[in-house]
Amino acid sequence: MFLKHIAIIGGGIIGATAAFYLTRPTETDSVEVTLFDDGEGQATKAASGIISPWLSKRRNKRWYALAKRGAELIPELVHGAQLGSEVYEQTGTIVTRKSSEDLKALYTEAKEKAATTPAMGEVQLFSATQVGEKLPFLTTPPAGVFVSGGAKIDGAQFVNQLLDNAQAHHLKIVHGRAKFNSSGLITCDSQQVSFDRTIVATGAWMKATLAPLGLNLAVRPQKGQLIDISVHTKESWDTLPVMMPEGSSDIIPFAGGKLVIGATHEDDQQFDLTPTKTARDELLANAGAFISNLAKEQVVDMRVGTRAYTPDFGPFFGQLPTNPAISVGGGLGSSGLTTGPIIGYLLAKSVLGELDQDLSCYTKPVSDYLANL
Template identity: 25%
Template structure:
């Protein structure tokens, strides 16, 4: 069977982890409890930056910066390979009326990021659809958003082109196969599967899975709701963020507005309260949305983790078991670096970023 790796979870992190391993010839089986990429990866907004990057630890920043630099080439490569363009769209991002503007600017100077104060009149001129009620703006150029449902389709397409990849959907993993302390496969609804390595990339569901080994992984579901408007192309030339909410333009005039942060376990039913709240935010940010059609309203479950620092690496005392999970609000942002790092560690290559902050050792 060669060197077989089972990847649990077909979200952006599972798919990209599988792709990085399969590209170098590893035999990979991806197991997904539902449909490919229909959980948090599909539900997110796809801003290729943490919402407030200066509020995170250097561990998150390191993965974010590597990924931001890598996204344009990832988008091009996937479009060429599959004919599906993930639309990595560089619009820049305006933050309005921030409480911690000084910290943001100090962080940008320290990290060498292109973030600067902009006179409000200049922001209004750049984004004519903006509401009146704002007094201060900072802008970071070059920030992109990715059309995440297309990114997931493209990743799936790229994997399906490879002869050494199998994807099994509707195949929940119920536990692990062990030989002594070593993990040698998984128990699934469709039978046992043996593997040399198992990668858990199951997002908000990762902790439930590791609990079957008696491991306490502090990852839990955090619900977020979003709405999607259809507007004319060019209605919103840049992403905007104010009062903990954001608006993201797609190339074709769709605009996403998000999001809530709710601690309600695994319930992802969209609620009327959230819809009303998101609509109110949308109109406050962009008054023209008052007359726009709400195309969709949905919810997803983020894999909440302490300080948003993901778990990437081998689980000590459980040889053969690897993690790439717990990305909280930044799974789409951090996926390229996280999956590169995981592959580097599994293939014993020199790691793309310092792996120490993400190591499961001492964190479980």
């Protein structure tokens, strides 16, 4: 039986998902998978987020097709990897609009999409009172559209448990920063290794990862910060929905009275990972528009990560046109928890030779984001 040696560079949401699917038992060629990751600044491990792409204001059709497919895959992935409710929970989402006319239009859009999108579940138009009943910690609840198929996810737990699962199926993890030499071989800790196929998923750092290959990737970093707020409550909060207020920060309740608020979008901070008072105060004020009497003393944690953005804000993935043995996936922006898993899945299937569909409905060609140095 042929043994294929596969490398994954980057242990974020794309790399971890690819590792999970590459290490599944198979009746075809056996594989040996090595993942390289130094963990620095990883956006996924700093993130708690929402899986609910259907009512996004984004009008990029490729992005929507990808995000929609991602929202369908994640429950299957959670079940297959036996991830717990502390990682992922389908509690529904409440999406708001500032004007009543826009909210009615959103509800109409949601009903139309739900008719052909089973993953959305039930759609309801909620008054401010009904939103307050769903989220009792709100003191000034807005009206909104409730989508029962929406979910909340803990990025760090998601990645860690996927990698634990893959390690149980013989994934090898190397904790270090892997680099290419000009010949496309991987070096890490002064050791040079050759692989049959490589998946590169280094997020905002991918520009530097690909530079030794003579390629200039059009990707930029963006700093994102979020805060965890502790709220005294007698309720469990286990099944409370998340809220996505228009023009403000998402509010995500977790068990034990924890609220996650975020995240910021800071384009001028590059790879800086320092939590800032400015971000804390901004996020606290955004939450304070709906929850009165919040104090900075209730902020129990701040997390910082670095997202990757492309010029057109679209994710990209596929084989390098200059070296088909190397596949890449990135440019997730702020939708990484939704789009990352489906990209990891599709890349894994491609590497195994099991991909039987055209990817152009999900992404532009990788060449659109590359230039020779």
